[in-house]
Amino acid sequence: MNKIYLLLVCILTGCSNPLEKVSRSKNPIIKNVMTNDAIYEVQIIYTEIDTSDTGAIVFKDYSYKLDQNEYFYPASTVMLPMSVFAAEYVESIDKINLDTPYAIAKDSLKNSVANDIELLLTENDANAYNRLYDLVGNEFINKRFRESGLSPSQISHRLDIENTDSMTHKEFIFFPGYTDDPVRSFKKEDTSIEKLQLKNTSKGKGYFEKGSLVNEAKDFSHMNYVPLSSLHTLMKRLVFPDNFDKNVQFKIEESTRLRILKTMNASNKETDVLSNEVGDYKNFYMQGDSINQTPDYLEIYNKMGYGLGTMTETSYISDQKNNICFFLSATILVNKNGVYDDAIYEYEEVGLPFLSQLGKEFYKLALLRKD
Structure with a gap:
């Protein structure tokens, strides 16, 4: 963002916009990325949360370089909408629920959708994601994206x-109980998916395929996509559903909504980070520069993901000790050499320190705002 523009905004407004304050931070980690934000393809959304005189929850959103038509690879953040829509799908079927055991045809192993959702939200488990993808189908998921006003998302x-x-x-076979007949979810065929008509779906200068370097941009137009604005809105609707019209609220039981939130929160409390490798973290914003467990007074409900050089997190952070809360979503690309599928990305060197410092900058602003 143009520095002269930022300076003018701060002169006119007193820099009351928290995103403007953070973007002008003197912290070298923030400064390095923000002065090269086009290279890093940074997008940020921050939401202040207030309570009106009548007790209603009031949001005030701020965004930086936000563009839902600018493609970035969402990695495992797609598991959050997959969890919600899989729950919707199962709860629409008579005689079964999230805990009903199921088996896939020609496989004796039994599982449950509840367990799959837990694995998605706590472990980024690709096998659980694939099972739910097979169960629900992308036609149902993408239809729900459109109906919920979360386009141009696409699984x-x-x-x-x-x-x-x-x-x-x-084919999935559900087993409601000893006296009930099995419920079958028959094989389905997906509708064909059109290529994404977005900006920047061709990225980099090369990629590896079957062990060989291909010297041309990687095409992402056929891949999953959930824009940052959709992830952010989805999280807001999960935490504060009554702030949204009934027609865009998720079609899940209240107990299911609370269960999803509890699972996300518990994931941030139960495990210490064992190393400084990006794959060991449960959240980037408040834990990204520390091997310590998240403090008990911080309630963090989030979904993060990383892959193909992109790191993304959407999060609701609530400090029970200081009585502050806010939403924060951000994405950053860290692929200095411009080559994809080579496993050479600057996750620990650039992405993790940036997202961690970003979380702390907004946390400090929330504390100051309270005072």
């Missing part, structure tokens, strides 16, 4: 397997 493929975009799904 197009499975994760970490061959034939990720196969249109044929497996």
